[in-house]
Amino acid sequence: MTHTNHTTRGSRLAARLNPLRSRGSLRADFTASLVVFLVALPLCVGIAVASGVPAELGLVTGIVGGLVTGLLPGSSLQVSGPAAGLTVLVFEAVRTFGLSGLGVLVLAAGLLQLLMGALRLGRWFRAISVSVVQGMLAGIGLVLIAGQLYALADAEAPGSGPDKLLGLGALLVDTAADNEALIAVGLGAATVAVLLLWPRWRAAARVLPAPLAAVLLATGVTAVGDLPVARVEVRGLFDSIQPPGLADFSSLASVGMLSTVVAFTLIASAESLFSAAAVDRLHDGPRTRYDKELMAQGAGNTVCGVLGALPMTAVIVRSSANVSAGARTKASRVLHGVWLLLFAAVFPAALGMIPLCSLAGVLLHAGWKLIPLKDLGPMWREHRAEAVVLAVTALAIVLTDMFKGVLLGLLMAVVKTAWETSHVHVETEDPGEGRPLRVTVLGNATFLRLPKLQDQLEALPADRRVELRLGRLRHVDHACALALAQWEEQHNRVAARTEPVPREESTSSMIG
Structure with missing residues (x-):
């Protein structure tokens, strides 16, 4: 029985190695x-x-x-x-x-x-x-x-x-x-x-x-x-x-x-x-x-x-x-x-x-x-x-x-693939009057979505300072990170003219 199995396996192997057999x-x-x-x-x-x-x-x-x-x-x-x-x-x-x-x-x-x-x-x-x-x-x-x-x-x-x-x-x-x-x-x-x-x-x-x-x-x-x-x-x-x-x-x-x-x-x-x-x-x-x-x-x-x-x-x-x-x-x-x-x-x-x-x-x-x-x-x-x-x-x-x-x-x-995978959105939390808005950006922030992202940020109240949080982003490219940092600095500079900033509060960003 063992000899037969070996013969069968050998024949199959030979057929695979040389189809003509x-x-x-x-x-x-x-x-x-x-x-x-x-x-x-x-x-x-x-x-x-x-x-x-x-x-x-x-x-x-x-x-x-x-x-x-x-x-x-x-x-x-x-x-x-x-x-x-x-x-x-x-x-x-x-x-x-x-x-x-x-x-x-x-x-x-x-x-x-x-x-x-x-x-x-x-x-x-x-x-x-x-x-x-x-x-x-x-x-x-x-x-x-x-x-x-x-x-x-x-x-x-x-x-x-x-x-x-x-x-x-x-x-x-x-x-x-x-x-x-x-x-x-x-x-x-x-x-x-x-x-x-x-x-x-x-x-x-x-x-x-x-x-x-x-x-x-x-x-x-x-x-x-x-x-x-x-x-x-x-x-x-x-x-x-x-x-x-x-x-x-x-x-x-x-x-x-x-x-x-x-x-x-x-x-x-x-x-x-x-x-x-x-x-x-x-x-x-x-x-x-x-x-x-x-x-x-x-x-x-x-x-x-x-x-x-x-x-x-x-x-x-x-x-x-x-x-x-x-x-x-x-x-x-x-x-x-x-x-x-x-x-x-x-x-x-x-x-x-x-x-x-x-x-x-x-x-x-x-x-x-x-x-x-x-x-x-x-x-x-x-x-x-x-x-x-x-x-x-x-x-x-x-x-x-x-x-x-x-x-x-x-x-x-x-x-097209980059566009479809670079979904990004903004969540805003108001901790109370006198404190900066907590703005969290989520998703994938790439230059392809930057215009949409800036539109969402610019819709925020111009007279309120913001605390921009990027720690929950899965990905952020250099162009987007630089644009966000510049926007935060400019927005808070304008807001400071209309809203007094308490000393104990920090206007620094939490870039995670």
């Missing part, structure tokens, strides 16, 4: 890996095209996400790859620093993630305000939608977010007068319709994920009808990989590149760790070890940077598909990387058949899902300040850029 798990993970591969394929290609880089680089990031990050400890079931949430930032980076500069940015961000994981900073990303994260995703979604509306009509999108929005009217007029553009829009709109309707056909959705079904149908229609729409440009997997050279690293000293590295790092890390928390709620398996997961993401991004590929994050769409398909161990995400590698190596010409407008439809759908529309109503009713932070963050990203928008959102979240 468990046949039952391997069968489930094999099936799940195929599902994840089918979901990831159109997204990898579409995100790469929208980011302004060769389509193959999206596949490279997906492959690294499976074969490198997928093997490392952290979160066992979430899947990594190129994310729609970084599309806007990557597009701006490629336009500013070039394709060779992208590798430097991703490599530096990966090394920074490794450092943060080693310093055990992963758990601190859970302290980021949810409204800021939702605002960030909403802003990305809005800019992504605005940009993909141009791609839907096979037109070139303007560079900045405001220009994209301002140019939509001209785009509508130009598209209406161009038959080829109308064909592209119709095909892209049909792609979106398939994405919306396909999941309702449950039998088909279990066999073929909606994104792949939509792209396959659009590709088939394009090929059969020989439609005059733009298609994905194919360079070949190895031709697309362009590792950064030594000369490219010299630009790391510039403020613009350093700020982009920080933006890549913070956004990719936050999105990955928030995804991990969401995936943990979907299954009963081992929980995410946040510092380990941050290091796994850093290792993946370091490799992606060396290869000159897109930055990587954990992606909730692929991760939830992995869990729903019955994955049990990390083998499913590793195998999905294998399938992406085989596809890129064996069927590269297949990419050249995909119409760009259908990928634009996929990304329009993805951008719309980034906007938390269902949460806005309840948030406005119950947590209005959080809704304001979300809206301002999203609007700032659309009007400026990702980095400035997120920084503004974080600043607003900090100010």
Whole structure:
């Protein structure tokens, strides 16, 4: 009996150490890996095209996400790859620093993630305000939608977010007068319709994920009808990989590149760790070890940077598909990387058949899902300040850029928290005529509440001296303490002109 127990425990331990040793798990993970591969394929290609880089680089990031990050400890079931949430930032980076500069940015961000994981900073990303994260995703979604509306009509999108929005009217007029553009829009709109309707056909959705079904149908229609729409440009997997050279690293000293590295790092890390928390709620398996997961993401991004590929994050769409398909161990995400590698190596010409407008439809759908529309109503009713932070963050990203928008959102979240926690009020006790009023200040006295506090103090009788008591304050900052001391001195000076001060009484304050 003891020998049997030891054998069982040994088998379980071996299965945990090496998922491939468990046949039952391997069968489930094999099936799940195929599902994840089918979901990831159109997204990898579409995100790469929208980011302004060769389509193959999206596949490279997906492959690294499976074969490198997928093997490392952290979160066992979430899947990594190129994310729609970084599309806007990557597009701006490629336009500013070039394709060779992208590798430097991703490599530096990966090394920074490794450092943060080693310093055990992963758990601190859970302290980021949810409204800021939702605002960030909403802003990305809005800019992504605005940009993909141009791609839907096979037109070139303007560079900045405001220009994209301002140019939509001209785009509508130009598209209406161009038959080829109308064909592209119709095909892209049909792609979106398939994405919306396909999941309702449950039998088909279990066999073929909606994104792949939509792209396959659009590709088939394009090929059969020989439609005059733009298609994905194919360079070949190895031709697309362009590792950064030594000369490219010299630009790391510039403020613009350093700020982009920080933006890549913070956004990719936050999105990955928030995804991990969401995936943990979907299954009963081992929980995410946040510092380990941050290091796994850093290792993946370091490799992606060396290869000159897109930055990587954990992606909730692929991760939830992995869990729903019955994955049990990390083998499913590793195998999905294998399938992406085989596809890129064996069927590269297949990419050249995909119409760009259908990928634009996929990304329009993805951008719309980034906007938390269902949460806005309840948030406005119950947590209005959080809704304001979300809206301002999203609007700032659309009007400026990702980095400035997120920084503004974080600043607003900090100010909101400080405002909500700095409650202060005044209690007054009158010990009798001829004696100073005892004024006790309670709560948290910070500069944010100073105007309100001064209004309450100035409402006290001007002809009565006061004895200001601060001993029951939980916190008082320097600005508030100085203002209160000055007010007390000035108030008692004015009161002394109208009220005689008995000698035995002290006008000194009790500052506790």
